[in-house]
Amino acid sequence: MTTSIAIADPYHSRQGSFWECVEREDPVVWGKADGPLSTSKLDQYHENGFYFDQDLFSATESSELLAEANRLADLADPADAEVVVEPNNRAVRSVFRVHQKSDLFRSICCDPRIVKVARQFLGGDVYLHQTRVNFKPGFNGKEFFWHSDFETWHVEDGMPRMRAVSVSIALTENNEFNGPLMVVPGSHHWFVRCVGETPEKHFEQSLKKQEYGVPDQEALQMLVDKGGIQAPKGEAGSAIFFECNLMHGSSGNLSPYPRSNLFMVFNSVENAVQEPFGNRPPRPEFLAERDFTPLEG
């Protein structure tokens, strides 16, 4: 990649020792108010960058999902690249590609209550960019620092534009004390270019603790001064849809209660990943699927 092409990329990042905060060049809501969400909900999503559904799934459904998640964790082999363990011990932190490992999760990823909302946000057909279950064990679940997923997906995976949405479904209660997702409302309107170069095979470390693609503290301060911090909390079965460029993070879990969430990312079929925009080979497909078949549902 030459410098001139790199600069033509509106979302270039990690190209040296400078950072900056620039306005987003893409729509937030690509679809129309033709359901399932009302215009006012779409407007809120546009403004804040997330949409919280207090009871997307019933208690029965979410307890089945939790049992399935725990089954996958029990089966997980820490030596498997698709399994991430805590940095300081061997507890399972994430299992990736759960839509391939479980019929139940495959069907949930195609559930109309989710896919139709994703399609509405993204304006048309969507495919699964990534799925995983995140486990944040009680007492020592580790924090995850602020970041924009899009920054990584663009630089390391080749996602061209901001036209993807993540859904995090609570499989256990997400409360004030077990490290719930924290978001910076409105931060998705800004793209924070990060300093540094991406090291080779960065993902092997970054899934545990990210060191590149970390936004500058001054940028974070500005975004939080503007929008504050919110941590939507809810029972198992609640879900948060959040825009791919929304700044988010989570604190550690000192409480005795695990925080387990099912996480899936929908990308527009018109935004399929290409070659990465950084100077590295693409990451493995469990992090950025390259099967762009539109989802039914």
Next chain:
Amino acid sequence: MTTSIAIADPYHSRQGSFWECVEREDPVVWGKADGPLSTSKLDQYHENGFYFDQDLFSATESSELLAEANRLADLADPADAEVVVEPNNRAVRSVFRVHQKSDLFRSICCDPRIVKVARQFLGGDVYLHQTRVNFKPGFNGKEFFWHSDFETWHVEDGMPRMRAVSVSIALTENNEFNGPLMVVPGSHHWFVRCVGETPEKHFEQSLKKQEYGVPDQEALQMLVDKGGIQAPKGEAGSAIFFECNLMHGSSGNLSPYPRSNLFMVFNSVENAVQEPFGNRPPRPEFLAERDFTPLEG
């Protein structure tokens, strides 16, 4: 210390590989309802182990206290034993003995709004067992795991009985996102014996990250199942009084906003520290004062 004496100590701890949770043998409230706190507030303190005052100090007073705390941090020498820096960088985390370093803090420690409450809880004259300012810097202020202060003060400092109270005064807002104090209501009714021996000069590490005197997870689970977790939050000037044996901890601070608190411990003059109940020499006096002069005020 012989084994028979050790076993006669109702609060023996760190004597091998077993833990247990036993009932407290001391009163919680040693004084009477002769003011400043009402009977119902004393009853709450008895039951929960803490008392939260939303506005103990005015905004003007607390901004003066914050300025003084920041002045001490600026003057602090990281090589000074009375200064604790963050494990991963050199940011000042605590400055001890602030009642000796600052006239303002000395006078605040004798403020009747605090001392009279301490005297009421402890039933008579009190002296200063420890003072410090805790700084939890924005973005990377580290967590502190659950612990009972009394367990350490008994084993490492020789505090005989549970007859001390801590006061933590917010010098900056303490909110959901900057790692406020978390307490387990009711946990002070139980003493959790911890496993392990205390290593020599344990305090040099334990002020950064405690590895001994850490309660067993099963004990913590039981206490939280009984009493839940609460994190009293408030503006600068709010204060929490908490009993020396109350289980408490705090999460890290990922927010951009520092959490700075002034912390002081009052001990009953009838409970003055002796030889430590563990098999180690006493810790330095900045951690456990041995001047038992009763406080005026």
